[in-house]
Amino acid sequence: MTTKQRSTKQGAAVRDALRTSGGFRSAQDVYAVLRGDGGSVGLSTVYRHLQSLVDEGVVDVIHNADGEATYRYCGDTGDHHHHHLVCRRCGRTEEIEGRAVERWAGEVAAQHGYAQVDHTVELFGVCPSCTRRRR
């Protein structure tokens, strides 16, 4: 556990790119953005930082329909369990928590005798802005 974390500009760049994005982005997206901003980051570095951010718990991951991993900065809320409502058009994301769902999941699992239950719950839709903009 003696992981000496060194703070580098690349690390900050990746974190900021995700934070300002506000939604779920793929590693390749982040890489493209950073490259577009003129910065010179390596693809390996992007993947590396995304992974450690996930380990730290400040970033959430979900796999899209293609199985591609997408990351989202969830900062402080990272320590408590929550889910997402993602706009499938623009990627905008709302954090939601479902007391009800948590309870339900626990009950269902118990009924079937399953232990050590974990769950994934994600909602996808079209956000107000996108709904207004296009039809």
Added chain:
Amino acid sequence: MTTKQRSTKQGAAVRDALRTSGGFRSAQDVYAVLRGDGGSVGLSTVYRHLQSLVDEGVVDVIHNADGEATYRYCGDTGDHHHHHLVCRRCGRTEEIEGRAVERWAGEVAAQHGYAQVDHTVELFGVCPSCTRRRR
């Protein structure tokens, strides 16, 4: 829409392999099993059939933690919306339906003004058998 479905032994083999398995299996798994049974199926063929079974609605797909696609035969129940409680040890799967969750999902989405809402809900745990067997 003039899709003439021809019935071939390979198609049946893939379907049966999934059906008798009872849980979520990756394409590679199915391929390995079919190969192990002495049958000679092509990897392409396996992927092709899995995909069409998904399109037919008799097979469900979810991506595991590695982003790898896993398929499960859900047969008749395939036409109505349901979720799964998967044993992360042996892959055994129970079908569950959550009236409560559906309602909750709809409400949350409405509150945020999201339209065309869809959702994914999967529960993972350790089934009774596996709990008994090891610990």
Added chain:
DNA sequence: GAGCTTACCGGTAATCATTACCAACTACCA
């Protein structure tokens, strides 16, 4: 600030699941 140690970078090669191709094959209908 100079020097050192070592974590970190980033380009490239390797891995792996999934898809695209395409020539050989065969289910199905007349």
Added chain:
DNA sequence: TGGTAGTTGGTAATGATTACCGGTAAGCTC
């Protein structure tokens, strides 16, 4: 039985993610 078009399966191609590894620079000490 013959013809035709959907199907097969081996192989090459694609695309995301990871492994390597020599070079670079953050943070500490003096």
